[in-house]
Amino acid sequence: EPEVTQTPSHQVTQMGQEVILRCVPISNHLYFYWYRQILGQKVEFLVSFYNNEISEKSEIFDDQFSVERPDGSNFTLKIRSTKLEDSAMYFCASKYFSQETQYFGPGTRLLVL
Amino acid sequence: AQTVTQSQPEMSVQEAETVTLSCTYDTSESNYYLFWYKQPPSRQMILVIRQEAYKQQNATENRFSVNFQKAAKSFSLKISDSQLGDTAMYFCAFMKLSGAGSYQLTFGKGTKLSVIP
Numbered sequence: 001e002p003e004v005t006q007t008p009s010h011q012v013t014q015m016g017q018e019v020i021l022r023c024v025p026i027s028n029h030l031y032f033y034w035y036r037q038i039l040g041q042k043v044e045f046l047v048s049f050y051n052n053e054i055s056e057k058s059e060i061f062d063d064q065f066s067v068e069r070p071d072g073s074n075f076t077l078k079i080r081s082t083k084l085e086d087s088a089m090y091f092c093a094s095k096y097f098s099q100e101t102q103y104f105g106p107g108t109r110l111l112v113l
Numbered sequence: 114a115q116t117v118t119q120s121q122p123e124m125s126v127q128e129a130e131t132v133t134l135s136c137t138y139d140t141s142e143s144n145y146y147l148f149w150y151k152q153p154p155s156r157q158m159i160l161v162i163r164q165e166a167y168k169q170q171n172a173t174e175n176r177f178s179v180n181f182q183k184a185a186k187s188f189s190l191k192i193s194d195s196q197l198g199d200t201a202m203y204f205c206a207f208m209k210l211s212g213a214g215s216y217q218l219t220f221g222k223g224t225k226l227s228v229i230p
Contacts, residue, residue: 031216042222043158043204048215056215089156095216100146100165100208102218104158 002026004105006092012111016081021108023075023092031095032075033102034067036060036088043091049075082112115140115207119221126195127229133180134190134224136205142166144210147181147188148218153201161203164188192226200228 005024013019025032034046047057049067066078075094079086089109093102116139126132138147149161164172164181171179176196180189192199205221 033215033217035218043206043218043220045217045219048217050215056217091158093158093218100210100216101148101160101163102208102216103160104150106155106157109156 004092004094004103006090006105006108008108009106010109010111012113013082015084015112019079019082019110021077021079021090021092021110023077023094023105024073025075025092025094026096026103027073028096029094029103030097031055031102032067032069033093033095034077035091035093035104037091037107038085038088046077079110082110084112086110087112115142115209115219117205117207117219117221119203119205119224121224122222123225123227125227125229126192128195128197130195131191131193132195132226134192134203134205134226136188136190136221138186138188138205138207140186140207140209142209146208146210147179148206148208149177149179149188149190150204150206150220151199151201152204152223153198158204162190195228197228197230199226201226 032049037043047061048055089107092105095102145166147164151159162174176193202223206218
């Protein structure tokens with residue numbers, strides 16, 4: 001069964017450094033999402049991406065964040081200058097055009113020191 | 114804006130017993146989906162069950178079923194014959210369908226379920 005994959009599974013970085021989180025959505029899906037989950041808290045929506053552009057973003061998704069689909073298969077989340085409060089689990093999800101269910105990847109655990 | 118409330122931070126159930134997890138939501142939308150996702154210790158989010166708001170019949174998936182009360186904005190999850198593998202965090206989630214949008218999910222805070230042998 002097709003699944004969403006994410007790399008790396010864990011990343012440790014220093015405050016102020018740039019990180020790129022990578023996702024490979026399910027191949028025929030057209031909607032892509034990033035969510036984050038700070039430890040012990042609920043999952044929060046960051047951004048959605050459709051037709052090669054951002055379709056919606058939350059207030060969390062400020063100028064430090066960007067997303068890209070560079071090659072038709074990968075979907076990346078970049079954090080330009082990480083802060084301590086960016087430490088969280090980041091989930092990628094994808095959805096087929098005519099279906100309602102989002103399929104999640106296993107997540108990337110980001111730790112900012 | 115939508116809100117999802119899960120009032121039970123933690124619950125436990127004996128193996129083979131039945132447990133019900135509560136979820137309420139607040140929305141002015143008439144057309145939406147509701148979901149229950151499971152997050153085991155591995156942290157991956159796995160879809161358990163989904164319900165379309167315009168369908169009155171409650172969704173079922175094997176041992177999992179929901180009690181959807183649209184007027185009360187309630188969406189509880191019943192797990193029958195609980196198994197050790199059901200131990201996980203369970204998240205209720207809402208997705209609106211109307212208007213232009215990205216179909217983003219709004220999650221509750223989760224209920225940590227422990228199945229006791």
